[in-house]
Amino acid sequence: MEIKILGSGREVGRSGILVNTGSEKFLLDFGIEVQHGQKPSNPPMDLKGVFLTHAHLDHSGCIPFLYKKGYKGPTYMTRASLDLCDMLLRDSIKVQKKKGQKPYFSQEDLKRMEQKTITLPYKKPVKFKSCSIQLRDAGHIPGAGQILMESQGKRILYTGDIKFLGTGLTNPADTDYKDIDVLICEATYSYKDHPDRKELFDSLKEHIQYVLYNNGTILLPSFAVGRTQEMIQELSYLGFPITMDGMGIEATKRMLSNPGFLRDARKLKKAFEKARKIRRGKNRDSVTDKPGVIVCTAGMLQAGPVVTYIKNLHMREDCSLVFSGYQVKDSPGKMLLETGKYINEGINVKPRMKMTFMDFSAHCGRSQLLDFFRKVRPKKIILVHTDHGPEFGKELRGMGFNVEVPRNGDSLRV
Numbered sequence: 001m002e003i004k005i006l007g008s009g010r011e012v013g014r015s016g017i018l019v020n021t022g023s024e025k026f027l028l029d030f031g032i033e034v035q036h037g038q039k040p041s042n043p044p045m046d047l048k049g050v051f052l053t054h055a056h057l058d059h060s061g062c063i064p065f066l067y068k069k070g071y072k073g074p075t076y077m078t079r080a081s082l083d084l085c086d087m088l089l090r091d092s093i094k095v096q097k098k099k100g101q102k103p104y105f106s107q108e109d110l111k112r113m114e115q116k117t118i119t120l121p122y123k124k125p126v127k128f129k130s131c132s133i134q135l136r137d138a139g140h141i142p143g144a145g146q147i148l149m150e151s152q153g154k155r156i157l158y159t160g161d162i163k164f165l166g167t168g169l170t171n172p173a174d175t176d177y178k179d180i181d182v183l184i185c186e187a188t189y190s191y192k193d194h195p196d197r198k199e200l201f202d203s204l205k206e207h208i209q210y211v212l213y214n215n216g217t218i219l220l221p222s223f224a225v226g227r228t229q230e231m232i233q234e235l236s237y238l239g240f241p242i243t244m245d246g247m248g249i250e251a252t253k254r255m256l257s258n259p260g261f262l263r264d265a266r267k268l269k270k271a272f273e274k275a276r277k278i279r280r281g282k283n284r285d286s287v288t289d290k291p292g293v294i295v296c297t298a299g300m301l302q303a304g305p306v307v308t309y310i311k312n313l314h315m316r317e318d319c320s321l322v323f324s325g326y327q328v329k330d331s332p333g334k335m336l337l338e339t340g341k342y343i344n345e346g347i348n349v350k351p352r353m354k355m356t357f358m359d360f361s362a363h364c365g366r367s368q369l370l371d372f373f374r375k376v377r378p379k380k381i382i383l384v385h386t387d388h389g390p391e392f393g394k395e396l397r398g399m400g401f402n403v404e405v406p407r408n409g410d411s412l413r414v
């Protein structure tokens, strides 16, 4: 068998892995590098199937492009991933146009992909001539799966993005594996551990109370898929007035229509019903009149309602901006954290509001990765989706693991 890395080799983003069993070819994920819009290398078009781990654009963002290029076969994913992909991919066309980039696909290509999509529950193998493939819970966002492939007596596991500890929103990832021959594993956070989630929420709640007590507003920019829902769910029962704005509203609806992929659908539903939702831009001014918490997109401050809120609130020292997730290089959020300046969509300001970064993450940290490797003991580990691959690979080899850290374009025989 051969595994070819089309994207996410020694980089975070634009995942794309081609597996050739000798007689059949499969593509696992086909995403985009979100900030600059780069795609992975093209796979051959005679694929037997495309399997998607989860809806995030760095894993899904180029799949409709395959249909544009003439691929006519199926794409497999969970129902929750399909509903979230539909929203994110549609939006990505708009965003790319706005950035002056040429979108890789059209609405029609997306529609073609959706018509050819076959949805799968976890643990239901799809049988092909040379292999069988199934999805296992990845714990990363609702509907996220790991891909387990069995072919010619070999078991290959591709993690996609993975979180071993559950959150309020997701169950812990499935780690119940035996006899894995090849583990293709994300290693985004091979170099650090994330703080304890409960402690993080405790300090966030304390911070919110302090700001509200001083009549301020807390701006909580959050990714539409995942972070938004976890935030409203965990904060809603504390009695703070919460307002939602942006694509997180639609994402929540789509998640609630797939309750089986949520850890506690009732809790999320209750929180969602309770939150105030802003559906028109002109209502934004009224939100900041009174103290409260605003959960809005975009998570890296690059677009969406957060831009208006920053414009309205940046001079107010009684207000606070809380970053709750990863800020990619060159994003306005990352620049604000590094320079104290917010430059985006014609705005160039030095906000006076308080700013805090809290390391909520939907990925596993270093210790959990090591625990996973020790538990599963795969015969070979292939590290992808990481900026720290060579160092981590060396370290793992020192622990007795057989590790490869391929570059984009590399092929590995297994």
Ligand SMILES: [Zn+2]
Pocket (backbone or CB within 6 Å): 054, 056, 140, 161
């Ligand atoms: Zn992801």
